[in-house]
Amino acid sequence: MTKAIHFLPDEKNHEATRLLPYVMAVMVYLSALALMGSMMLHKGFGDWTESLSNRLTVQVTTADQETRETEVRKVMQLLRNTPGIEHVRKLNEVEIEQLLEPWLGAGNVTSDLPVPDILDVTVSRAVDINLDALNAQISKISGNIHLDDHQQWLGRFLRLMDMVEYTALGILLLVVMATICMVIFGTKAGMAENRETIAIMHHLGAQDSMVARAYQNRFMIYGLKGGVIGLLLAFVTLISLIYLSRDLASGLVKVPELPTVEVGILLVVPIIAAAISMLTARITVMRDLRRMV
Amino acid sequence: MIHFDNIGMRYGMGSEVLKDIAFNLKPGSLHFLTGPSGAGKTSLLKLMYLAQRPSRGKITMFNEDVTAAKREDLPKLRRRIGVVFQDFRLLDHLTAVENVALPLRISGGKGAEIEEHVEELLTWVGLKGRMKSRPPTLSGGEKQRVAIARAVIKRPDILLADEPTGNVDPAIAKRIMHLFVELNKLGTTTVIATHDMSLVEEIGADRLHLQEGRLHMIRAGENTPKLKEEKFDSLAFDSGKLDQKEFGPKVISGDDMS
Ligand SMILES: Nc1ncnc2c1ncn2[C@@H]1O[C@H](COP(=O)(O)OP(=O)(O)OP(=O)(O)O)[C@@H](O)[C@H]1O
Ligand SMILES: [Mg+2]
Numbered sequence: 001m002t003k004a005i006h007f008l009p010d011e012k013n014h015e016a017t018r019l020l021p022y023v024m025a026v027m028v029y030l031s032a033l034a035l036m037g038s039m040m041l042h043k044g045f046g047d048w049t050e051s052l053s054n055r056l057t058v059q060v061t062t063a064d065q066e067t068r069e070t071e072v073r074k075v076m077q078l079l080r081n082t083p084g085i086e087h088v089r090k091l092n093e094v095e096i097e098q099l100l101e102p103w104l105g106a107g108n109v110t111s112d113l114p115v116p117d118i119l120d121v122t123v124s125r126a127v128d129i130n131l132d133a134l135n136a137q138i139s140k141i142s143g144n145i146h147l148d149d150h151q152q153w154l155g156r157f158l159r160l161m162d163m164v165e166y167t168a169l170g171i172l173l174l175v176v177m178a179t180i181c182m183v184i185f186g187t188k189a190g191m192a193e194n195r196e197t198i199a200i201m202h203h204l205g206a207q208d209s210m211v212a213r214a215y216q217n218r219f220m221i222y223g224l225k226g227g228v229i230g231l232l233l234a235f236v237t238l239i240s241l242i243y244l245s246r247d248l249a250s251g252l253v254k255v256p257e258l259p260t261v262e263v264g265i266l267l268v269v270p271i272i273a274a275a276i277s278m279l280t281a282r283i284t285v286m287r288d289l290r291r292m293v
Numbered sequence: 294m295i296h297f298d299n300i301g302m303r304y305g306m307g308s309e310v311l312k313d314i315a316f317n318l319k320p321g322s323l324h325f326l327t328g329p330s331g332a333g334k335t336s337l338l339k340l341m342y343l344a345q346r347p348s349r350g351k352i353t354m355f356n357e358d359v360t361a362a363k364r365e366d367l368p369k370l371r372r373r374i375g376v377v378f379q380d381f382r383l384l385d386h387l388t389a390v391e392n393v394a395l396p397l398r399i400s401g402g403k404g405a406e407i408e409e410h411v412e413e414l415l416t417w418v419g420l421k422g423r424m425k426s427r428p429p430t431l432s433g434g435e436k437q438r439v440a441i442a443r444a445v446i447k448r449p450d451i452l453l454a455d456e457p458t459g460n461v462d463p464a465i466a467k468r469i470m471h472l473f474v475e476l477n478k479l480g481t482t483t484v485i486a487t488h489d490m491s492l493v494e495e496i497g498a499d500r501l502h503l504q505e506g507r508l509h510m511i512r513a514g515e516n517t518p519k520l521k522e523e524k525f526d527s528l529a530f531d532s533g534k535l536d537q538k539e540f541g542p543k544v545i546s547g548d549d550m551s
Contacts, residue, residue: 005398009386200382203344204443205372206399207365290364 004213007201008194011218016189020219023182024226025233028273031175032234032266038168039262045161052150056085056121062144063114071142072117078137079119084127091118176276183280186222187215191288198289212285216278223277227270234266294320294451294482295341300350302336309348310336312506318484323477325493326486327511328503334486335379337503338453341484342376343367355450372400375449377457379486381440383428389415390424393442400447414442418472419465433460441469445476452476454485458492470496 012018058075062068072090079088091099096115123129131149138145191198198211300314310333318324326334339345340352343359352360359370375396383392393411394402415424418438428436437460444452452473458466470492477483484501487493493500500511 005395006391007384007387007395196382197384200384201395201399202368203342203371203376203378203382204396204399205368205370207368210399 004217005206005210006214007197008190008214008218009197014190014193016193017186017218017222020182020186020222021226021229024179024222024273024277025229026226027175027179027182028227028230028269029233029237030230031172032231032269033237034168034171034175035269036234036238036262036266038165038172039265041161041164041168043262045157049154049158052154054123054125055150056123057148057150058119058121058138059146059148060117060119060142060144061146062142067142068117068144071145072119074141075138075145076119078141079121082129082134084124084129085121086124087122089120089122091120179273179276180280183219183223183277184284187219187281187284188288190215190218191285198292202292208286208289211289212282215285216282219281220274220278223274224270227273230273231266231270294318294322294354295484296353297340298351298353300340300347300352302340302345302347304336310506311340311347311503311508314350314508316501316508316510318482320482321477321480323474323483323496323498324485325496325498325500326484326503327488327490327493327500330488332503333506334503335455337501337508338376338455338484338486341451341453342374343371372396372447373450375444375447375452375481377437377440377444377452377454379455379459381428381436383436383439383443385428388425388427389420389431389439389442392428392439393446396443396447411442411446414446415439418442418469434462434465437461438465438469441472445472448476448479449481452481452483454483456486456488458487458489466492467495 008014058079060068060072060075062071076088076090079085096118099118100115131147135147138147201211295316295318297314297316300311301309302311302314303309314337326337328334336345340347341354343362346360350360351358355370355373357370362370384395387395390408390411393415394407397407397410412424415421415438418441420435420438420442423431423435426435428439431439437457441454441457444454454473457473458469461469466489473483473485474496497513499513502509502511
């Protein structure tokens, strides 16, 4: 690619496209947020549901302390003897307290509060456990023992997350389309403003690609400028959100963190914006020039 | 070099502004293009600088049928043609130097040599002090000289000048004509549209004379025929007679020009 010939008026005199970098910044801001949101949900909740998917929770709610301890021992025995179950662990009081704290407030969980015993069960991924059979055996021990495999809840949760993700991708797509339309308008307005200049360039023997190069370079810079501004704003927003949500963080809901790989992907967004802007401008100019004499 | 074969031209749906134009200009020749205002001089030049296609007939330039040239082939041809437009058509946001340098830049020239070459030429046409000025701040005559410098900077194979001395005083007009003549001696086929009969007579080249869209060939030294009453059939060219009616290059001595 040879160097572009300087023949268009300075950018600051360019009424038609002067504001374009700012609109571009908004577009990049929106798409970066949509992308980030989608990636964080995917990664953050993905990890979380992953950690739940090979877990079972068993609650023993019998009121009488002694009976309950016997039942707990029996059910632990049963679980340990079930093929496919790797690990069974009874949560201690501190852990249960931590689970309840978000609802009851710190210090309000007292020893006289009736709390169930909770068993945390890790299941091997390799083996499919017959949950119905297990359930039947458990209910033989006591009617106060409940097995929860989280599946029903997880299923609903995952559907919701999918929906959120598709929405984010939809937004991204719409923003890209709007950006392309905007660049087309901008290019056409810029060309209309410089109609005579372009005609003169043609008379002096400039090819369409020379004219296009001037525009595509200019619009690439617009895309890059807007992209960097938009991305910075998106990062500021994101960091504020993470900061605010830290205060709310509890043992129950993990705050999704922004993983480095995804941050890396976001850094590419301004470059993509520049590329879209540049290509759109080039195609628009080349097509419009072909219609001129 | 430039061969018109039975050309007719109209703008849009209008009537023909050029009718049955046929001539052949030999490489290295110099011709004036005369005729009253509205006769079609600019229109004829537009055909030559490939800004307009004829509505009928065939134009051959550089041994190529330019009426059939594809859009992609036009830039290559246009780079061999220098044009002084009647309305200058300078880029208002570029300086005089940048304007004149454009043809060199477009054909891939680089930086410093261009600048030097351009400044030399601008100095020669008397614009030493106005190098960095933009056209809106130049007088009509100054703009005209920038336009002329842009047209000749590449020493084109064909030079087409539309009223190149319309806005300058007689001394500068002479100087500009001298430039064209020198360029012509170096081989540039030249056509100059003008109303200035004193310059035509001084240089004494053959004339393409347009009258109501028709072309009449006038040899150097002959007077403009009286119009309306006289017939010009003997002067008008039709394609069949072209071979005998070629005009050889006119050698002009530059002695009497300062
Ligand atoms: N773009 C155009 N559209 C329609 N008609 C045009 C156009 N340009 C010129 N004409 C008409 O064509 C005819 C020839 O015009 P042209 O400009 O070639 O004359 P000219 O000989 O150059 O005149 P002048 O000496 O005033 O420059 C005129 O009648 C003019 O009105
Ligand atoms: Mg004219």
